[in-house]
Amino acid sequence: MPKGAGSRLPRSVGPWKKGTGEKSRVPGLRTLAPIVPNANAASQALILVIAIMSFLACLAVGAVSLVNKSAETWQSQIAREATIQIRPGDDFDMDAALEKARSLAAGFPGVRGARIIGRDETVALLEPWLGSGLGFDELPVPRLVVVTVDEAAPPEFSALRDTIIGSVPNASLDDHRAWVDRLVSMARTTTVIGVCILVLVLTALVLTVIFATRGAMSGSQHVIEVLHFVGARSGFIARQFQTRFLLSGIWGGLIGGGAATVVFLLVSWWAARNIITPEGEQASAFFGDFAIGAGAYAGVFAVIVLVGFLTALTTRITVLRTLRDIDDRRADPGRLD
Protein backbone atom coordinates (compact mmCIF):
# COMPACT_ATOMS: atom_id res chain seq x y z
CA MET A 1 0.00 0.00 0.00
CA PRO A 2 1.54 3.27 -1.00
CA LYS A 3 1.86 5.51 1.98
CA GLY A 4 2.75 9.04 0.97
CA ALA A 5 5.15 10.99 3.12
CA GLY A 6 2.37 13.35 4.11
CA SER A 7 -0.28 10.99 5.39
CA ARG A 8 -1.07 13.56 8.09
CA LEU A 9 -3.38 15.87 6.20
CA PRO A 10 -3.36 19.62 6.63
CA ARG A 11 -6.86 20.65 7.70
CA SER A 12 -6.50 24.29 6.83
CA VAL A 13 -7.08 24.01 3.10
CA GLY A 14 -10.44 25.34 1.99
CA PRO A 15 -13.29 22.90 1.68
CA TRP A 16 -14.15 23.31 -1.96
CA LYS A 17 -10.69 23.06 -3.41
CA LYS A 18 -10.88 20.41 -6.11
CA GLY A 19 -8.24 17.74 -6.47
CA THR A 20 -5.45 18.86 -8.74
CA GLY A 21 -5.24 15.64 -10.66
CA GLU A 22 -1.86 14.72 -9.28
CA LYS A 23 -2.13 11.26 -7.86
CA SER A 24 0.61 11.61 -5.26
CA ARG A 25 -0.79 14.76 -3.71
CA VAL A 26 -2.52 14.34 -0.36
CA PRO A 27 -5.55 16.57 -0.38
CA GLY A 28 -6.53 18.93 2.38
CA LEU A 29 -9.71 18.09 4.21
CA ARG A 30 -12.07 20.56 5.76
CA THR A 31 -13.12 20.21 9.36
CA LEU A 32 -15.81 17.55 9.45
CA ALA A 33 -19.23 18.87 8.58
CA PRO A 34 -21.58 18.69 11.55
CA ILE A 35 -23.66 15.52 11.56
CA VAL A 36 -26.84 17.59 11.74
CA PRO A 37 -27.01 19.86 8.67
CA ASN A 38 -26.17 23.47 9.33
CA ALA A 39 -28.71 26.20 9.84
CA ASN A 40 -31.32 26.15 7.12
CA ALA A 41 -34.34 28.37 6.66
CA ALA A 42 -36.38 26.31 9.09
CA SER A 43 -33.90 26.59 11.92
CA GLN A 44 -33.46 30.32 11.32
CA ALA A 45 -37.22 30.69 11.57
CA LEU A 46 -37.01 28.66 14.77
CA ILE A 47 -34.49 31.09 16.24
CA LEU A 48 -36.62 34.07 15.20
CA VAL A 49 -39.83 32.63 16.64
CA ILE A 50 -38.10 31.72 19.88
CA ALA A 51 -36.55 35.20 20.08
CA ILE A 52 -39.92 36.90 19.67
CA MET A 53 -41.70 34.69 22.16
CA SER A 54 -38.87 35.03 24.68
CA PHE A 55 -39.01 38.79 24.28
CA LEU A 56 -42.74 38.87 25.02
CA ALA A 57 -42.36 36.48 27.93
CA CYS A 58 -39.54 38.56 29.41
CA LEU A 59 -41.60 41.75 29.06
CA ALA A 60 -44.48 40.03 30.85
CA VAL A 61 -42.12 38.92 33.61
CA GLY A 62 -40.75 42.46 33.90
CA ALA A 63 -44.20 44.04 33.96
CA VAL A 64 -45.48 41.70 36.64
CA SER A 65 -42.37 42.27 38.71
CA LEU A 66 -42.78 46.05 38.32
CA VAL A 67 -46.44 46.04 39.34
CA ASN A 68 -45.73 43.76 42.23
CA LYS A 69 -42.94 45.95 43.49
CA SER A 70 -44.99 49.12 43.04
CA ALA A 71 -47.82 47.60 45.01
CA GLU A 72 -45.46 46.95 47.88
CA THR A 73 -44.12 50.47 47.66
CA TRP A 74 -47.56 52.06 47.73
CA GLN A 75 -48.58 49.96 50.61
CA SER A 76 -45.57 50.66 52.76
CA GLN A 77 -45.31 54.34 51.88
CA ILE A 78 -48.91 55.03 52.71
CA ALA A 79 -48.96 52.83 55.77
CA ARG A 80 -45.90 54.62 57.06
CA GLU A 81 -47.87 57.80 57.70
CA ALA A 82 -51.04 58.98 59.34
CA THR A 83 -52.44 62.50 59.29
CA ILE A 84 -54.00 64.61 61.99
CA GLN A 85 -56.28 67.22 60.53
CA ILE A 86 -57.35 70.26 62.53
CA ARG A 87 -60.17 72.38 61.25
CA PRO A 88 -60.15 76.07 62.04
CA GLY A 89 -62.90 77.55 64.19
CA ASP A 90 -63.95 80.75 65.84
CA ASP A 91 -61.66 81.88 68.60
CA PHE A 92 -59.45 78.98 67.96
CA ASP A 93 -55.70 79.06 68.53
CA MET A 94 -54.59 76.98 65.62
CA ASP A 95 -50.88 77.07 66.44
CA ALA A 96 -51.42 75.88 69.99
CA ALA A 97 -53.72 73.10 68.82
CA LEU A 98 -51.20 72.01 66.21
CA GLU A 99 -48.40 71.96 68.73
CA LYS A 100 -50.50 70.03 71.25
CA ALA A 101 -51.51 67.45 68.68
CA ARG A 102 -47.92 67.11 67.53
CA SER A 103 -46.55 66.53 71.01
CA LEU A 104 -49.35 64.13 71.93
CA ALA A 105 -48.81 62.09 68.80
CA ALA A 106 -45.03 62.14 69.04
CA GLY A 107 -45.17 60.78 72.58
CA PHE A 108 -47.46 57.93 71.61
CA PRO A 109 -45.94 54.41 71.54
CA GLY A 110 -45.39 53.17 67.96
CA VAL A 111 -44.99 56.66 66.55
CA ARG A 112 -41.61 57.61 65.20
CA GLY A 113 -42.22 61.30 64.94
CA ALA A 114 -44.76 64.00 64.12
CA ARG A 115 -44.33 67.09 62.00
CA ILE A 116 -46.53 70.11 61.53
CA ILE A 117 -47.07 71.12 57.94
CA GLY A 118 -46.18 74.79 58.12
CA ARG A 119 -48.08 77.70 56.56
CA ASP A 120 -45.84 77.99 53.54
CA GLU A 121 -45.94 74.31 52.87
CA THR A 122 -49.71 74.27 53.14
CA VAL A 123 -49.97 77.12 50.69
CA ALA A 124 -47.68 75.24 48.32
CA LEU A 125 -49.81 72.12 48.67
CA LEU A 126 -52.98 74.02 47.86
CA GLU A 127 -51.56 76.07 45.07
CA PRO A 128 -52.36 73.64 42.26
CA TRP A 129 -56.03 73.79 43.20
CA LEU A 130 -56.53 77.29 44.44
CA GLY A 131 -53.97 79.23 42.46
CA SER A 132 -51.31 81.51 43.81
CA GLY A 133 -51.81 84.77 45.60
CA LEU A 134 -54.66 83.47 47.59
CA GLY A 135 -55.48 85.08 50.92
CA PHE A 136 -54.60 82.20 53.14
CA ASP A 137 -55.91 83.78 56.25
CA GLU A 138 -59.30 84.50 54.72
CA LEU A 139 -60.05 80.89 54.03
CA PRO A 140 -60.88 78.28 56.64
CA VAL A 141 -58.06 76.02 55.60
CA PRO A 142 -57.55 72.98 57.78
CA ARG A 143 -54.01 72.29 58.92
CA LEU A 144 -52.18 69.02 59.07
CA VAL A 145 -49.80 67.17 61.33
CA VAL A 146 -48.03 64.28 59.64
CA VAL A 147 -47.43 61.38 61.98
CA THR A 148 -44.68 58.96 60.98
CA VAL A 149 -45.51 55.47 62.08
CA ASP A 150 -43.13 52.70 63.06
CA GLU A 151 -44.14 50.10 60.49
CA ALA A 152 -42.73 47.25 62.50
CA ALA A 153 -44.83 48.12 65.57
CA PRO A 154 -47.63 50.43 64.46
CA PRO A 155 -49.51 52.31 67.15
CA GLU A 156 -52.96 51.42 68.34
CA PHE A 157 -54.76 53.76 65.94
CA SER A 158 -58.08 53.82 67.83
CA ALA A 159 -56.33 54.73 71.09
CA LEU A 160 -54.33 57.41 69.31
CA ARG A 161 -57.49 58.75 67.71
CA ASP A 162 -59.32 58.88 71.06
CA THR A 163 -56.40 60.64 72.70
CA ILE A 164 -56.12 63.28 69.99
CA ILE A 165 -59.81 63.94 69.61
CA GLY A 166 -60.26 64.06 73.37
CA SER A 167 -57.55 66.63 73.91
CA VAL A 168 -57.59 68.77 70.78
CA PRO A 169 -60.83 70.32 69.62
CA ASN A 170 -61.67 70.22 65.91
CA ALA A 171 -59.10 67.44 65.35
CA SER A 172 -59.52 64.20 63.46
CA LEU A 173 -57.09 61.41 62.67
CA ASP A 174 -56.84 59.78 59.29
CA ASP A 175 -54.77 56.59 59.42
CA HIS A 176 -55.01 56.14 55.61
CA ARG A 177 -56.52 52.72 56.21
CA ALA A 178 -59.18 53.24 53.57
CA TRP A 179 -56.51 54.21 51.03
CA VAL A 180 -54.22 51.40 51.97
CA ASP A 181 -57.00 48.85 51.73
CA ARG A 182 -58.12 50.12 48.37
CA LEU A 183 -54.61 50.28 46.97
CA VAL A 184 -53.73 46.87 48.31
CA SER A 185 -56.73 45.29 46.68
CA MET A 186 -56.04 47.16 43.46
CA ALA A 187 -52.42 46.10 43.49
CA ARG A 188 -53.42 42.53 44.20
CA THR A 189 -55.87 42.56 41.29
CA THR A 190 -53.22 44.01 39.01
CA THR A 191 -50.70 41.40 40.09
CA VAL A 192 -53.20 38.58 39.59
CA ILE A 193 -54.03 39.87 36.11
CA GLY A 194 -50.31 40.21 35.37
CA VAL A 195 -49.62 36.67 36.54
CA CYS A 196 -52.51 35.37 34.40
CA ILE A 197 -51.08 37.12 31.35
CA LEU A 198 -47.64 35.80 32.23
CA VAL A 199 -49.00 32.25 32.46
CA LEU A 200 -50.68 32.67 29.06
CA VAL A 201 -47.52 34.06 27.48
CA LEU A 202 -45.40 31.29 28.99
CA THR A 203 -47.85 28.65 27.77
CA ALA A 204 -47.69 30.18 24.30
CA LEU A 205 -43.89 30.22 24.59
CA VAL A 206 -43.78 26.53 25.52
CA LEU A 207 -46.11 25.52 22.70
CA THR A 208 -44.36 27.71 20.15
CA VAL A 209 -40.96 26.32 21.09
CA ILE A 210 -42.25 22.75 20.85
CA PHE A 211 -43.95 23.23 17.50
CA ALA A 212 -41.21 25.36 15.99
CA THR A 213 -38.60 22.81 17.03
CA ARG A 214 -40.63 20.00 15.53
CA GLY A 215 -41.09 22.04 12.38
CA ALA A 216 -37.38 22.71 12.11
CA MET A 217 -36.74 19.02 12.59
CA SER A 218 -39.21 17.79 10.02
CA GLY A 219 -36.52 17.94 7.33
CA SER A 220 -34.21 15.84 9.45
CA GLN A 221 -36.09 12.56 9.11
CA HIS A 222 -33.77 11.49 6.32
CA VAL A 223 -30.64 12.23 8.34
CA ILE A 224 -31.98 10.35 11.35
CA GLU A 225 -32.77 7.34 9.18
CA VAL A 226 -29.35 7.29 7.52
CA LEU A 227 -27.57 7.59 10.86
CA HIS A 228 -29.72 4.79 12.20
CA PHE A 229 -28.89 2.54 9.25
CA VAL A 230 -25.14 3.12 9.38
CA GLY A 231 -25.17 1.82 12.93
CA ALA A 232 -25.55 4.86 15.18
CA ARG A 233 -27.19 4.24 18.54
CA SER A 234 -30.35 6.17 19.42
CA GLY A 235 -28.56 8.05 22.18
CA PHE A 236 -25.86 9.21 19.79
CA ILE A 237 -28.38 10.48 17.23
CA ALA A 238 -30.47 12.21 19.89
CA ARG A 239 -27.37 13.88 21.30
CA GLN A 240 -26.34 15.30 17.93
CA PHE A 241 -29.71 16.91 17.31
CA GLN A 242 -30.17 17.99 20.90
CA THR A 243 -26.93 19.92 20.99
CA ARG A 244 -27.68 21.66 17.72
CA PHE A 245 -31.19 22.71 18.70
CA LEU A 246 -30.20 23.56 22.26
CA LEU A 247 -27.83 26.11 20.73
CA SER A 248 -30.60 27.46 18.48
CA GLY A 249 -32.93 27.70 21.48
CA ILE A 250 -30.43 29.46 23.70
CA TRP A 251 -29.47 31.76 20.86
CA GLY A 252 -33.12 32.73 20.27
CA GLY A 253 -33.65 33.11 24.02
CA LEU A 254 -30.59 35.34 24.30
CA ILE A 255 -31.79 37.59 21.49
CA GLY A 256 -35.30 37.91 22.96
CA GLY A 257 -34.11 38.22 26.56
CA GLY A 258 -31.41 40.69 25.53
CA ALA A 259 -33.95 42.88 23.74
CA ALA A 260 -36.21 42.80 26.80
CA THR A 261 -33.28 43.75 29.04
CA VAL A 262 -32.55 46.70 26.77
CA VAL A 263 -36.18 47.77 27.08
CA PHE A 264 -35.98 47.51 30.89
CA LEU A 265 -32.83 49.60 30.97
CA LEU A 266 -34.37 52.22 28.69
CA VAL A 267 -37.46 52.47 30.89
CA SER A 268 -35.34 52.81 34.03
CA TRP A 269 -33.21 55.46 32.37
CA TRP A 270 -36.24 57.37 31.12
CA ALA A 271 -37.82 57.24 34.57
CA ALA A 272 -34.65 58.41 36.25
CA ARG A 273 -34.37 61.31 33.83
CA ASN A 274 -37.99 62.36 34.17
CA ILE A 275 -38.37 61.93 37.87
CA ILE A 276 -37.69 65.65 38.46
CA THR A 277 -40.64 66.80 36.34
CA PRO A 278 -44.17 66.90 37.85
CA GLU A 279 -45.35 64.11 35.50
CA GLY A 280 -42.39 62.06 36.52
CA GLU A 281 -43.20 62.64 40.14
CA GLN A 282 -46.72 61.47 39.59
CA ALA A 283 -45.51 58.41 37.73
CA SER A 284 -42.99 57.60 40.38
CA ALA A 285 -45.63 58.03 43.07
CA PHE A 286 -47.49 55.22 41.35
CA PHE A 287 -44.73 52.98 40.11
CA GLY A 288 -42.05 53.59 42.68
CA ASP A 289 -38.80 54.62 41.09
CA PHE A 290 -39.41 52.46 37.99
CA ALA A 291 -36.29 50.51 38.84
CA ILE A 292 -36.87 47.12 37.32
CA GLY A 293 -35.83 44.84 40.10
CA ALA A 294 -33.40 41.99 40.18
CA GLY A 295 -36.48 39.78 39.98
CA ALA A 296 -37.14 40.80 36.39
CA TYR A 297 -33.56 40.11 35.34
CA ALA A 298 -33.70 36.74 37.08
CA GLY A 299 -36.93 36.17 35.15
CA VAL A 300 -35.18 36.91 31.85
CA PHE A 301 -32.47 34.43 32.76
CA ALA A 302 -35.09 31.84 33.73
CA VAL A 303 -36.88 32.33 30.38
CA ILE A 304 -33.64 31.71 28.46
CA VAL A 305 -32.91 28.58 30.49
CA LEU A 306 -36.49 27.37 30.03
CA VAL A 307 -36.35 27.91 26.27
CA GLY A 308 -33.02 26.08 25.94
CA PHE A 309 -34.26 23.20 28.04
CA LEU A 310 -37.51 22.95 26.08
CA THR A 311 -35.86 22.93 22.66
CA ALA A 312 -33.36 20.28 23.74
CA LEU A 313 -36.05 18.12 25.32
CA THR A 314 -38.43 18.46 22.36
CA THR A 315 -35.61 17.56 19.99
CA ARG A 316 -34.68 14.51 22.00
CA ILE A 317 -38.26 13.30 22.19
CA THR A 318 -38.78 13.90 18.46
CA VAL A 319 -35.61 12.01 17.51
CA LEU A 320 -36.43 9.08 19.76
CA ARG A 321 -39.99 9.01 18.46
CA THR A 322 -38.76 9.01 14.86
CA LEU A 323 -36.47 6.09 15.66
CA ARG A 324 -39.26 4.23 17.40
CA ASP A 325 -41.35 4.85 14.33
CA ILE A 326 -38.70 3.27 12.12
CA ASP A 327 -38.64 0.33 14.48
CA ASP A 328 -42.43 0.05 14.55
CA ARG A 329 -42.48 -0.07 10.80
CA ARG A 330 -39.91 -2.81 11.03
CA ALA A 331 -42.21 -4.78 13.29
CA ASP A 332 -45.30 -4.09 11.24
CA PRO A 333 -44.57 -4.33 7.54
CA GLY A 334 -48.17 -3.55 6.71
CA ARG A 335 -47.97 -0.01 7.90
CA LEU A 336 -47.76 2.44 5.08
CA ASP A 337 -46.15 5.80 5.58
Next chain:
Amino acid sequence: MIEMYAALVNRRFWKAVADAGSVPFAGRLLYSFAIAVLANRTGRLIKFENVGLRYGMGPEVLRDVSFHIPKQSFQFLTGPSGAGKTTLLRLLFMSLRPTRGLITIFNKDMAMIEPAELPLLRRRIGVVFQDFRLLDHMTIYENVGLPLRVRGKEESSYQHDVLELLKWVGLGERIHALPPVLSGGEKQRVAIARALIDQPEILLADEPTGNVDTPMAQRLLRLFLELNRLGTAVVIATHDLGLMDQVDARRMILSNGQLEIYE
Protein backbone atom coordinates in the same frame (compact mmCIF):
# COMPACT_ATOMS: atom_id res chain seq x y z
CA MET B 1 -5.85 -3.15 -5.65
CA ILE B 2 -6.38 -6.41 -3.83
CA GLU B 3 -3.04 -5.94 -2.13
CA MET B 4 -4.08 -2.53 -1.01
CA TYR B 5 -7.24 -3.72 0.64
CA ALA B 6 -5.47 -6.73 2.12
CA ALA B 7 -2.87 -4.40 3.62
CA LEU B 8 -5.69 -2.30 4.99
CA VAL B 9 -7.23 -5.35 6.59
CA ASN B 10 -3.93 -6.55 7.94
CA ARG B 11 -2.91 -3.24 9.36
CA ARG B 12 -6.17 -3.08 11.26
CA PHE B 13 -5.80 -6.62 12.46
CA TRP B 14 -2.30 -6.10 13.80
CA LYS B 15 -3.25 -2.80 15.34
CA ALA B 16 -6.11 -4.52 17.14
CA VAL B 17 -3.72 -7.21 18.31
CA ALA B 18 -1.22 -4.61 19.50
CA ASP B 19 -3.95 -2.57 21.21
CA ALA B 20 -5.01 -5.50 23.36
CA GLY B 21 -2.46 -4.33 25.88
CA SER B 22 -1.18 -6.42 28.72
CA VAL B 23 -2.30 -9.83 27.46
CA PRO B 24 0.76 -11.73 26.25
CA PHE B 25 1.16 -11.90 22.52
CA ALA B 26 0.75 -15.68 22.26
CA GLY B 27 -2.41 -15.49 24.33
CA ARG B 28 -3.85 -12.83 22.06
CA LEU B 29 -3.04 -14.82 18.98
CA LEU B 30 -4.63 -17.91 20.48
CA TYR B 31 -7.71 -15.91 21.40
CA SER B 32 -8.23 -14.46 17.95
CA PHE B 33 -7.66 -17.92 16.51
CA ALA B 34 -10.25 -19.44 18.84
CA ILE B 35 -12.75 -16.75 17.90
CA ALA B 36 -12.16 -17.42 14.24
CA VAL B 37 -12.64 -21.16 14.72
CA LEU B 38 -15.80 -20.70 16.74
CA ALA B 39 -17.23 -18.30 14.20
CA ASN B 40 -16.41 -20.67 11.39
CA ARG B 41 -17.97 -23.60 13.14
CA THR B 42 -21.44 -22.83 11.92
CA GLY B 43 -20.13 -21.39 8.67
CA ARG B 44 -23.26 -19.35 8.07
CA LEU B 45 -23.99 -15.73 8.76
CA ILE B 46 -27.71 -15.65 8.16
CA LYS B 47 -30.31 -18.39 8.06
CA PHE B 48 -33.94 -18.15 6.90
CA GLU B 49 -36.41 -20.92 7.79
CA ASN B 50 -39.88 -20.90 6.22
CA VAL B 51 -39.98 -17.15 6.20
CA GLY B 52 -43.13 -15.45 4.98
CA LEU B 53 -43.84 -11.79 4.60
CA ARG B 54 -46.84 -9.76 3.61
CA TYR B 55 -47.31 -6.02 3.60
CA GLY B 56 -50.50 -5.26 5.50
CA MET B 57 -53.46 -7.14 4.13
CA GLY B 58 -51.76 -7.64 0.78
CA PRO B 59 -50.65 -10.95 -0.71
CA GLU B 60 -47.59 -12.71 0.66
CA VAL B 61 -44.61 -11.15 -1.08
CA LEU B 62 -42.40 -13.95 0.24
CA ARG B 63 -43.66 -17.47 0.93
CA ASP B 64 -41.84 -20.23 2.78
CA VAL B 65 -38.44 -18.88 1.96
CA SER B 66 -35.58 -20.98 3.37
CA PHE B 67 -31.91 -20.47 2.69
CA HIS B 68 -28.69 -19.49 4.36
CA ILE B 69 -25.82 -17.18 3.52
CA PRO B 70 -22.51 -18.94 4.16
CA LYS B 71 -19.48 -17.01 5.29
CA GLN B 72 -17.41 -15.53 2.48
CA SER B 73 -19.96 -16.58 -0.11
CA PHE B 74 -20.94 -14.65 -3.24
CA GLN B 75 -24.48 -14.73 -4.56
CA PHE B 76 -26.90 -12.94 -6.79
CA LEU B 77 -30.46 -12.40 -5.68
CA THR B 78 -32.57 -12.08 -8.77
CA GLY B 79 -36.09 -12.11 -10.11
CA PRO B 80 -38.36 -9.81 -12.05
CA SER B 81 -39.14 -6.34 -10.83
CA GLY B 82 -41.57 -6.51 -7.95
CA ALA B 83 -40.58 -10.07 -7.06
CA GLY B 84 -39.50 -9.06 -3.57
CA LYS B 85 -35.72 -8.61 -3.83
CA THR B 86 -35.69 -5.35 -1.90
CA THR B 87 -38.05 -6.87 0.63
CA LEU B 88 -35.72 -9.82 1.16
CA LEU B 89 -32.72 -7.50 1.59
CA ARG B 90 -34.65 -5.48 4.14
CA LEU B 91 -35.28 -8.67 6.07
CA LEU B 92 -31.58 -9.46 5.89
CA PHE B 93 -30.78 -5.98 7.18
CA MET B 94 -33.34 -6.26 9.97
CA SER B 95 -35.30 -3.25 8.84
CA LEU B 96 -38.32 -5.54 8.45
CA ARG B 97 -39.52 -8.37 10.58
CA PRO B 98 -41.03 -11.45 8.93
CA THR B 99 -44.72 -12.12 9.35
CA ARG B 100 -43.84 -15.76 9.96
CA GLY B 101 -40.87 -18.06 10.01
CA LEU B 102 -37.51 -17.86 11.71
CA ILE B 103 -34.53 -15.69 10.83
CA THR B 104 -31.21 -16.28 12.53
CA ILE B 105 -28.60 -13.55 12.13
CA PHE B 106 -25.12 -14.02 13.57
CA ASN B 107 -26.48 -16.93 15.56
CA LYS B 108 -29.23 -14.80 17.11
CA ASP B 109 -32.95 -15.34 16.70
CA MET B 110 -34.12 -12.11 15.11
CA ALA B 111 -37.40 -12.13 17.03
CA MET B 112 -35.44 -11.96 20.28
CA ILE B 113 -33.18 -9.05 19.36
CA GLU B 114 -33.67 -5.95 21.51
CA PRO B 115 -33.98 -2.62 19.66
CA ALA B 116 -30.92 -1.34 21.51
CA GLU B 117 -28.89 -4.24 20.16
CA LEU B 118 -29.82 -3.57 16.53
CA PRO B 119 -27.24 -0.86 15.79
CA LEU B 120 -24.47 -3.13 17.04
CA LEU B 121 -25.56 -6.00 14.79
CA ARG B 122 -26.07 -3.65 11.85
CA ARG B 123 -22.47 -2.55 12.19
CA ARG B 124 -21.49 -6.02 10.98
CA ILE B 125 -23.60 -5.65 7.85
CA GLY B 126 -22.82 -3.25 5.01
CA VAL B 127 -25.76 -2.08 2.90
CA VAL B 128 -25.87 -0.30 -0.42
CA PHE B 129 -29.38 1.07 -0.73
CA GLN B 130 -31.07 1.30 -4.08
CA ASP B 131 -31.42 5.05 -3.51
CA PHE B 132 -27.93 5.32 -1.91
CA ARG B 133 -29.10 7.40 1.07
CA LEU B 134 -26.09 9.68 1.17
CA LEU B 135 -26.15 12.82 3.30
CA ASP B 136 -26.14 15.82 0.97
CA HIS B 137 -24.44 18.21 3.37
CA MET B 138 -21.38 16.01 3.74
CA THR B 139 -18.56 15.54 1.26
CA ILE B 140 -17.87 12.13 -0.22
CA TYR B 141 -15.05 11.74 2.27
CA GLU B 142 -17.33 12.59 5.19
CA ASN B 143 -20.11 10.32 3.95
CA VAL B 144 -17.77 7.37 3.72
CA GLY B 145 -16.31 8.09 7.16
CA LEU B 146 -19.76 8.45 8.72
CA PRO B 147 -20.19 4.84 9.93
CA LEU B 148 -16.91 5.13 11.84
CA ARG B 149 -17.79 8.57 13.13
CA VAL B 150 -21.09 7.36 14.60
CA ARG B 151 -19.19 4.58 16.31
CA GLY B 152 -17.35 7.31 18.19
CA LYS B 153 -14.02 7.02 16.39
CA GLU B 154 -11.67 9.98 16.10
CA GLU B 155 -11.25 11.31 12.58
CA SER B 156 -7.47 10.95 12.74
CA SER B 157 -7.91 7.22 13.32
CA TYR B 158 -9.83 6.59 10.10
CA GLN B 159 -8.80 9.43 7.80
CA HIS B 160 -6.23 7.36 6.00
CA ASP B 161 -8.48 4.32 5.64
CA VAL B 162 -11.25 6.39 4.08
CA LEU B 163 -8.89 7.98 1.58
CA GLU B 164 -7.45 4.60 0.65
CA LEU B 165 -10.87 3.10 0.19
CA LEU B 166 -12.01 6.03 -1.95
CA LYS B 167 -8.97 5.51 -4.15
CA TRP B 168 -9.85 1.87 -4.31
CA VAL B 169 -13.33 2.61 -5.68
CA GLY B 170 -11.81 5.15 -8.07
CA LEU B 171 -13.00 8.31 -6.32
CA GLY B 172 -9.63 9.46 -5.00
CA GLU B 173 -9.94 12.72 -6.90
CA ARG B 174 -13.50 13.51 -5.86
CA ILE B 175 -13.28 13.39 -2.08
CA HIS B 176 -14.41 17.00 -1.57
CA ALA B 177 -17.45 16.77 -3.80
CA LEU B 178 -20.94 16.84 -2.32
CA PRO B 179 -23.37 14.08 -3.36
CA PRO B 180 -25.79 16.33 -5.31
CA VAL B 181 -23.12 17.04 -7.93
CA LEU B 182 -22.18 13.38 -8.46
CA SER B 183 -23.22 11.12 -11.31
CA GLY B 184 -25.25 7.99 -10.58
CA GLY B 185 -22.20 5.78 -10.86
CA GLU B 186 -20.20 7.97 -8.52
CA LYS B 187 -22.97 7.99 -5.94
CA GLN B 188 -23.17 4.26 -6.30
CA ARG B 189 -19.47 3.91 -5.51
CA VAL B 190 -19.70 6.29 -2.54
CA ALA B 191 -22.53 4.19 -1.17
CA ILE B 192 -20.45 1.07 -1.69
CA ALA B 193 -17.43 2.60 0.00
CA ARG B 194 -19.57 3.66 2.96
CA ALA B 195 -20.91 0.13 3.25
CA LEU B 196 -17.38 -1.28 3.26
CA ILE B 197 -15.52 1.16 5.47
CA ASP B 198 -16.01 -0.78 8.70
CA GLN B 199 -15.22 -4.13 7.04
CA PRO B 200 -18.60 -5.78 7.37
CA GLU B 201 -18.91 -9.53 7.45
CA ILE B 202 -21.60 -9.34 4.83
CA LEU B 203 -22.39 -6.82 2.12
CA LEU B 204 -25.93 -6.35 0.81
CA ALA B 205 -26.27 -4.37 -2.43
CA ASP B 206 -29.65 -3.49 -3.94
CA GLU B 207 -29.45 -3.06 -7.73
CA PRO B 208 -25.91 -1.67 -7.50
CA THR B 209 -25.62 -1.53 -11.26
CA GLY B 210 -29.06 -0.09 -11.86
CA ASN B 211 -27.83 3.45 -12.43
CA VAL B 212 -24.66 2.85 -14.41
CA ASP B 213 -23.59 1.92 -17.94
CA THR B 214 -22.14 -1.47 -18.79
CA PRO B 215 -18.42 -0.68 -18.35
CA MET B 216 -19.09 0.84 -14.96
CA ALA B 217 -21.30 -2.12 -14.04
CA GLN B 218 -18.43 -4.45 -14.85
CA ARG B 219 -16.05 -2.35 -12.83
CA LEU B 220 -18.35 -2.48 -9.82
CA LEU B 221 -18.78 -6.21 -10.26
CA ARG B 222 -15.01 -6.68 -10.22
CA LEU B 223 -14.94 -4.59 -7.09
CA PHE B 224 -17.47 -6.87 -5.38
CA LEU B 225 -15.55 -9.94 -6.45
CA GLU B 226 -12.31 -8.56 -5.03
CA LEU B 227 -14.07 -7.72 -1.84
CA ASN B 228 -15.44 -11.25 -1.67
CA ARG B 229 -11.97 -12.73 -2.21
CA LEU B 230 -10.84 -10.73 0.83
CA GLY B 231 -13.40 -12.55 2.93
CA THR B 232 -16.66 -10.60 2.90
CA ALA B 233 -19.87 -12.41 2.02
CA VAL B 234 -21.70 -10.58 -0.78
CA VAL B 235 -25.37 -10.55 -1.76
CA ILE B 236 -26.21 -8.59 -4.91
CA ALA B 237 -29.84 -8.04 -5.79
CA THR B 238 -30.20 -7.43 -9.51
CA HIS B 239 -32.49 -8.12 -12.43
CA ASP B 240 -29.61 -7.63 -14.87
CA LEU B 241 -29.08 -11.03 -16.49
CA GLY B 242 -26.08 -9.82 -18.46
CA LEU B 243 -24.30 -8.99 -15.25
CA MET B 244 -24.93 -12.40 -13.74
CA ASP B 245 -23.74 -14.22 -16.82
CA GLN B 246 -20.26 -12.82 -16.28
CA VAL B 247 -19.75 -14.66 -13.04
CA ASP B 248 -20.28 -18.24 -12.14
CA ALA B 249 -21.86 -17.56 -8.76
CA ARG B 250 -24.67 -18.84 -6.62
CA ARG B 251 -28.06 -17.56 -7.83
CA MET B 252 -31.10 -17.07 -5.64
CA ILE B 253 -34.11 -16.57 -7.87
CA LEU B 254 -37.35 -15.12 -6.57
CA SER B 255 -40.56 -15.72 -8.44
CA ASN B 256 -44.14 -15.74 -7.20
CA GLY B 257 -42.90 -15.35 -3.67
CA GLN B 258 -40.86 -18.55 -3.80
CA LEU B 259 -37.09 -18.77 -3.73
CA GLU B 260 -35.09 -21.20 -5.81
CA ILE B 261 -31.37 -21.55 -5.44
CA TYR B 262 -28.92 -22.60 -8.13
CA GLU B 263 -25.50 -23.28 -6.67
